[in-house]
Amino acid sequence: MKWFNLLLLSFAMAATLSCADKSKAVKTFDVVKNLKAEQIPISEILNINNIIKLENYIVLQNTGDGGDYFYFVYSYPDIRFLYSFAHNGRGPEEYLMPSVIKNTHGNVIGLRDHATDVIAFYELSDTAAHLKFSKTFKTPDINRFFWEINVIEDSLLLVKHQGYNTGARELWNLYNGTMMDSIGNSFPKLPHKMGKNYYSIFDDYLISASDNRFVISYNFIDRLEMGEVIDGKIQLTEFTGAKQPPKFHLYGDDTSTEFSIDRNIVTYENVYAGKDYIYALYSGKRLDDTEANHSSSIEVYTWTGEPLQLLNLDTPIAYFAVDEQNRAIYAVNPEIHEDKLLKYIF
Secondary structure: OOOHHHHHHHHHHHHHHHHHOOOOOOOOOEEEEEEOOEEEOOOOOOOOOEEEOOOOOOEEEEEEOOOOEEEEEEEOOOOOOEEEEEEOOOOOEOOOOEEEEEEOOOOEEEEEOOOOEEEEEEEOOOOOOOEEEEEEEOOOOOOOOEEEEEEOOEEEEEEEEEEHHHHHHHHOOOOOEEEOOOOOOOOOOHHHHHHHHHHOOOOEEEEEEEOEEEEEOOOOOOEEEEEEEEEEEEEEEEEEEEOOOOOOOOOOOOOOOEEEEEOOEOOOOOOOOOOEEEEEEEEOOOOOHHHHOOEEEEEEOOOOEEEOOOOOEEEEEOOOEEEEEEEEEEEEEOEEEEEEEEEEEE
16 A cells, blocks of 8 residues: 555645745746946935936935924936925925825826825926926725825826725825726635635735836735726736735734744835836745845846846845836835935946
8 A cells, every 4th residue: 555655645736836836936037137236325404215317317215203294305317406395294395194196207206195195296397396296196995095196197006905904005196086997816716715814914015006007016925917097997917926815924022933924935025117127035934034125136027927037135225216228226125224215337
């Protein structure tokens, strides 16, 4: 019966490998580049938590902790400080918890204040930020929030409308406040499978758009999804990576236990949708390690999900933007270089 036991073992191993393949992405990059950063000094005192590349400006977002202004504007490409705007406060054109609305055009920057539900768009010049549009844009669902907002075709907003236990990708009309379309979770069985242990953080994601195309990168799932908005409809067109989620570490009271969420592996820490390619900041480290040290590998894909290049950076980064025309990446890591902007030529 020895041969029979070996046969059963081989079937078990094959089944295990087959299941594992569905939750792990196999990536092969024909081109691997090691990049060294040029460090550009920043004299202004701010706690950076985002970087935005516009046509003629670089904008750094400040957390607002102890600071008067949320956005600091620099000329581009010479990186010279011009001014700051969006005062921290409750008055006219003041904000409390703003986050950037992505995929604006030209020198327009958008923001949504999560404390007041105000959406505002500013056009930047060399001397000031001029308010173009502002309105209150409130979610009708008290259990969900508007996150990851991208402008599509000027009048539409592609958003992650998400709460603690539920969420969807939705398309909203900016001006009349109506929802145009919605698509659900790519892993609809996950909440039922995890039961009371499910929270939307497990299949959470970032969205980045370019024109009417968008990419979705998952935080704990090694997967990228590509799509586009056509005639007011959200369409997923491609994906690359895992077909199903991994087995997650769950929430625990003690972060040293094996059930702590901090032990989950971060896949994509950030993502940038360029006109030509997709740039995904890959970690592969535990959540607690990634939050402290960030990621240092950018995976470059075509819009059909084909891996092109792997860019290994000499310094980990938290946030980045890409100038495809000049093949430059501008990045920040406030934990390591709180007073420097990092520039990589690829």
